[in-house]
Amino acid sequence: MVSIVERGKPRPGSSLEVVGEEFFALTGAVGLPDLFERLKQALPINAIATQWPGSVGLEWAAAFKPLEQRWAINRSEVEAALRRSALARGIVVAPADNNLQVHNHDGLIVDATGRAAAVARRKGARLLPIADLIAISCNGRMDRPAMPIIEAVPDGWWFAVGEADHTVVTYFTDAVGAAHIRSPVDLAARLASTELLVRSIELNLDGTLSRSSAVSSYLEPGAGAGWAAVGDALLARDPLTSYGLTFAVQSALHLADAYTAKGFIHDIYLQPIDVAIARYRIARQRLYLAGTAAFDRPFWHAQAFLASQGSSVPASSETGTT
Template sequence: MIVFGSGPAGSALGRKLAERHRVLLLERELPTNPPRSSEGWRIGESLPGAAAVLLRRQGLFDRFLADGHVERGASVSVWESPVPVWFDALRDPNGPGWHLDRVRFDAMLRNAARDVGVVFSAVSGRVQVLREGAQWYVRDDRAGRQYRARVVVDATGRSAALCRSLGLPRHAQDRLVCVHALLPAKEHDQDRCTRTSADVDGWWYSVRVPSGERVLAYHLDAGDPALRGLRSAQALLLHARRLPLLAPVLPESVSHISTQVRPAGSAVLNIADGVPGPGFYAVGDSVLAFDPLSSQGLFHALASAERAATAIAREFEGDLSAGQHYFLEMRHVQARYYKHLAATYARPVRYCDRPFWAQRRDQVDWMGTG
């Protein structure tokens, strides 16, 4: 089996299958001297308590706990009205979940996959993927290598590189982007709440991560003229400090800190018209990239990897319809997700006439009923 992508979904899937099958995991070759911005941290640092079940099934829960991730505190949001609403996990049977050190979390999953025999191989450019009969052939011309497998899996994240190379349609809901920075925490800042706030032309969140620093993230349209000015961390900070929910926990100023901008809108693999038949799967963001508002992206990576592993095992046992059943399940996940996302974006009624909110209400409503 060949898995494209070495993120959480690909590594978790590889580990799940490697005890009974040979697994090759292809990953992009990193530059010799990567820019400093790619070394220190990764946004996407939340995992719900329900993920404990998936980590236990991987045999990784104790290893996960030993890595020093921080239990999530309460959440407070200014969303439906200007009045803050608090929520804690006391009534959640799965517990509060965790704020993650993403670099450490991703490394744990990669190392765990290696421990059970997953082979990692770097590719430096585009590869050719062809299907002949019941076999897939993957050619890396630059390295002069060719691989063959009965099953290929796209775990390349939002890029969905394998899906695109096979001509599979993918629908991006909108052009939502996240501009974010990792800020030093204020002196004596012990706040562990996740703070979320709707704004006139987007929405914010801020939380402290295990390093003790504070993430500040703003989600807005890629075409918003304000985006250019917010590429400065100081400008991002000043813009956030307008909001009563965020100002008390944010430093007054920062220097020598850069922001990062990444795509953040929902994107789905269009599987209504079918996929290339047996032997093809997509997991994690490749099959459904979540809006960060859902806080479900990492959980989905682990859950879809587990469901795909079950389907692939069945396919190896002769059930050629296993992939169809897997993608049907993913369609149900997509439908439930859009229903909840539509309801959430419709709630800040005080901003309902602003383009950011009106566009998402209309688009998500349409996609959720399509």
């Protein structure tokens, strides 16, 4: 029997991620060939605007040339579709809670609790930090819809994506940078110091702020006898590198490959996972080292340092509004 334990708290409804054709090919392989048609929100993305140190911004822009169509989609919608697909296949899906029984489970238990990695941590796995970020989001409007904007600033970085009158603007920073941002007016004051976003974005000053942990971490180990982690529980990616949804579906496919006639073989599962984590850490550190060279500020040095280290830290998946 396969049981999936999912996150305890729902993801913020405005959480968007940019995906490409590869993502929908993967979801077809896990039994959702019509996922694109089911989505209520799939905003076509044809380019990306970047303000990033060094050559990284140019490489991002090149990656978003229309060689592959991309879309901004709602993560909550996708997770709900995957949940329905699992239930339709007879897989037990249970929410994480304080009374979760993971040690006497009969069969394979899959940790899909997100960044909390609740099942894996009860099994003795450690969460190793790669990044320690706080995401502060506010709705606004953009004069260049269908073109995400990424911009690095001395104490963090910005990401904006959405439609003309409904754009989600997020500032990623650390605890020090987030401490004095308590309202949309405070966030707008930070936005005013940008070079690229300030010319294209207008925040809704009468709205609310959404605040969440954007900690990037990976599990050690990511699976064991009778259990395995998938998606964010296995590798919570830095939003800067995106592809969190794509990795989640890839990890599910690797899990299926490791489920043999003899049962779940965790060593088979972990082989491609370990490669994916190593590649991600290298790519992410390169982005933050570029910021370190440009700004020489504590935020960038701390993020680049975390990417090259590894020590267990408590997980956090709290979200809230102000």
